[in-house]
Amino acid sequence: MTLAGLIGGDERAATPAVIDPVGAVSRADLFARATALAAGISAAVPGTARIGVRTSTDAQGVVDVLAALLSGRPAAMLPADASPEQQAAASGCAALLHDGLITPVSGVDPSPRLDTGFGIPAGGSREAVVLFTSGTTHLPRGVRLTEAGIVANLTAMLRLAVRWGPSDRVGQILTLSHSFGLSMALLALATRTPLVMLPDGPPSRRLAAGLTDGEVTVFACVPYYLRLMATRGIELGGDVAPRLAHLYLAGGGIGDDDLAAVVPRFRGETYLMYGFTEATARVAVRRGSDGAPPDSVGLPLPGTHVRIVDETGAPVPAGTTGRIQVYSPSLMIGYLGSDPRPPGEPVTTTDLGHLDEAGNLFVTGREAEMLNFRGNRVSVVAVEAVVNLIPGVRESLLHPDGPGEDAQGELLVVAADDADQRAIRRQVLSAVTPKGLVRQVTFVADLPRTRSGKALRR
Numbered sequence: 001m002t003l004a005g006l007i008g009g010d011e012r013a014a015t016p017a018v019i020d021p022v023g024a025v026s027r028a029d030l031f032a033r034a035t036a037l038a039a040g041i042s043a044a045v046p047g048t049a050r051i052g053v054r055t056s057t058d059a060q061g062v063v064d065v066l067a068a069l070l071s072g073r074p075a076a077m078l079p080a081d082a083s084p085e086q087q088a089a090a091s092g093c094a095a096l097l098h099d100g101l102i103t104p105v106s107g108v109d110p111s112p113r114l115d116t117g118f119g120i121p122a123g124g125s126r127e128a129v130v131l132f133t134s135g136t137t138h139l140p141r142g143v144r145l146t147e148a149g150i151v152a153n154l155t156a157m158l159r160l161a162v163r164w165g166p167s168d169r170v171g172q173i174l175t176l177s178h179s180f181g182l183s184m185a186l187l188a189l190a191t192r193t194p195l196v197m198l199p200d201g202p203p204s205r206r207l208a209a210g211l212t213d214g215e216v217t218v219f220a221c222v223p224y225y226l227r228l229m230a231t232r233g234i235e236l237g238g239d240v241a242p243r244l245a246h247l248y249l250a251g252g253g254i255g256d257d258d259l260a261a262v263v264p265r266f267r268g269e270t271y272l273m274y275g276f277t278e279a280t281a282r283v284a285v286r287r288g289s290d291g292a293p294p295d296s297v298g299l300p301l302p303g304t305h306v307r308i309v310d311e312t313g314a315p316v317p318a319g320t321t322g323r324i325q326v327y328s329p330s331l332m333i334g335y336l337g338s339d340p341r342p343p344g345e346p347v348t349t350t351d352l353g354h355l356d357e358a359g360n361l362f363v364t365g366r367e368a369e370m371l372n373f374r375g376n377r378v379s380v381v382a383v384e385a386v387v388n389l390i391p392g393v394r395e396s397l398l399h400p401d402g403p404g405e406d407a408q409g410e411l412l413v414v415a416a417d418d419a420d421q422r423a424i425r426r427q428v429l430s431a432v433t434p435k436g437l438v439r440q441v442t443f444v445a446d447l448p449r450t451r452s453g454k455a456l457r458r
Contacts, residue, residue, distance in 0.1 A: 003128060003147050004070055006154060007189040017189070018059040019169075019214060020197040025059045027192065030066065037067035037100060044102050045094045048116055050074045050130065052088030052105065054098040055176040057200045062185065064097050065176050069128065074116045076130040076142065076336075077177040091130060091142055091336060092116070111337065119333055119340025125149065130336055131179050133277050142336030143277045153183065153280040153330040154190055156301040160285050162246065162269055164193045164218060171216035171241070173198045173207070173225070180250050183281035184220045193218070203229040211241035219244055222251035223258075224395075224449070230262040231394060237266030244268055250275060250282070253363055253381075256294045272297050274363050278347050279304075280330035284361045296360045304328040308355055309348060321364055324351045371400050371407065373437050380409070383432055387411065390427045392419030397447045401439065408439035415443055 013028040025033075045051050051073045055061040068075035076091045078084050088096045089107045092114030096103045112118065116127045125148030132140040164170075170188040172195050174181030188195045196214035199206040203225070211219065219241065226236075226249065234240050236247070247266060249259075250273040259270065270288035274297040275281050283306065286298025300306045305327040307315050316322045325348045332347070334340035341347070352370070353363040365381050372378070380398040387396040392415050400409040411432075415424055425441045432438050448456040 001151055001155075003151055006151055007066075007069075007186060009192075015166075015192070016194040017192075018062050018195045018197065020058040022058065024194075025063075030059070030063060033063045034066035034070055037063060037097075038071040040102055041067060041071035041073055041095070041097065044104070045071070045073045047073070049094035049108075050076045050092050050116060051102075052076045052078050052084065052091060052093035052096045053177075054078045054080065054084045054096065056099060057172075057175075058197055060099055061176060061197075062195060064100065065182070065185070066189070068097060072126075074127040074130060074144075077132070077182065079132055079140065079177050080175065113337045119144075120146070121343040124333075124343070127333060129182075131182070131277050132177070144333040144336055145280050145330075146333060149280050149330040149332070150186070152303060152328075153282060153301070154186055156303055156330075157183070157187060157282055157285070158190065159302055161187075161271065161287070164188075164191050164246070168193050168217045168245070169196050169215050170194065170218040171196050171198050171211055171214065171220075173200070173219070173221055175200075179275070179277045179281045180220065180222075184248065188218075203232050203234050208234050208240045211236075211244070212239070215243050216241050217243050218246040218248070220248035220250070223249055223254035224252055226254070226259075226262050227395070235265055236263050237268065247271065248273060253365075274351075274361060276347075276349060276351070278332045278349075279326055279328050280332075283326055283328065286360075292360050293356060293362075296356070296362045298361065299359055300326075300361065301328075304330070306355065306359075306361055307346070308353060313348065318355050318357050321352055321354045324349045324353045324361070324363070371409075373406055373408075373434055378434065378437065383411075383437070386431050387413065387428055390424055390431065392416050392424050395447060398438070408437060410440045410442055411438045412442050412444050412447055414445070414447060 014026055016024040017027040017030040018025045041051050051068050053064055053068050053075045076093050078087050084096055088105045090109055093105050096105055125146035127144050128147040129145045130142045132142050170193050176182050176185055196216055198210040237244050245268040248271045272286045273282050275283045283304055284297045284300045286292040286296055292298040307325045308322040309325045310316050310322050325346050327346045350366055352365045353361055355361055365379055370379055383398050384396045387393055394414045397412045398409050401407045421443050428441050
């Protein structure tokens with residue numbers, strides 16, 4: 001099946017497809033606008049070039065993305081915080097698309113490695129999308145994804161998740177230039193479920209009103225955003241989004257107890273998910289009622305195989321922590337400008353985890369979040385968890401000074417407005433072990449984050 005076949009069709013043509021502050025756009029109107037724009041893209045962009053897409057958070061943003069996908073030209077989904085013209089040129093884009101306008105791009109990199117057909121295996125699927133990694137631990141890289149891979153990932157999600165009904169509404173807070181946000185929007189289109197475009201930025205009264213007035217029943221976000229909503233009094237399932245029935249979480253770990261604490265009044269279905277851009281989106285999903293072990297992300301998606309390997313790439317026994325390695329039909333062609341991934345070769349991540357005897361996946365951290373200090377193997381996430389228990393601390397982030405042995409680090413702390421910062425600093429230095437790991441405690445208004453809300457560790 002093609003991507004157009006999966007998300008297209010005339011079913012429910014008169015029903016709303018996208019709802020934004022301006023109003024509702026029907027499915028028929030959405031596809032009519034996207035089809036017309038796709039024709040313009042095909043005329044402006046050669047078949048061997050890409051179209052750079054800079055999305056917006058309204059109905060036109062969905063039209064732009066849909067038009068790029070329907071045009072047959074690979075779409076490079078440019079992050080909003082990037083210089084669009086410069087990144088489009090560096091990504092082999094002949095034109096830039098934003099708010100329905102197609103603008104030619106000058107100074108395009110002519111490298112053969114940027115050709116849209118570079119490295120596609122014989123008989124393989126065409127390149128459809130380039131998504132840029134979030135840049136949590138290193139500079140963002142362009143990930144080349146195929147049409148077949150996107151369809152495989154969407155189909156697997158449709159098999160696993162509870163089917164959304166005609167009365168459901170998907171609240172879209174995630175950027176469409178990120179794999180999590182794009183995959184949720186495509187799932188909504190594939191299931192003919194209306195997208196409610198929510199206000200971007202930090203949680204606010206506008207967001208609470210958008211969730212409630214838009215009658216949102218499906219909401220996806222990263223755990224950080226959910227915690228931030230809770231600290232600002234936006235309690236899902238209570239007075240805010242009372243119809244909410246499906247909560248999807250990815251982009252960071254959250255335990256069962258922590259989840260129950262931040263959404264105490266939510267009684268719907270939860271989906272704890274693990275994935276990464278190089279695998280199109282999702283790798284494993286645990287539905288709250290499926291009986292998977294607590295604090296796991298459940299079983300891999302249909303068609304996806306997960307192994308845990310050591311530093312040499314050899315598999316380790318169940319229960320042993322190592323790097324997460326993935327085989328999947330949704331894996332990338334390769335990174336933009338780099339050698340392609342050989343067909344059939346897995347992707348070995350820097351994410352750490354283990355499998356239980358039944359094959360359930362537990363994600364325990366990232367290699368980049370581990371450091372050696374005075375002979376101790378230290379998890380910066382574990383350090384942050386200790387700090388976050390100190391009264392007056394809202395959240396924290398430990399930045400090691402470098403990758404070398406015995407490197408100390410700066411601890412960034414977001415404290416409550418009425419907190420005693422001197423007392424917090426004393427308690428941090430007392431509570432964190434090994435002693436001397438924290439070189440400096442710096443109080444900040446907010447932590448540095450990627451566009452998807454992950455803590456920025458690079």
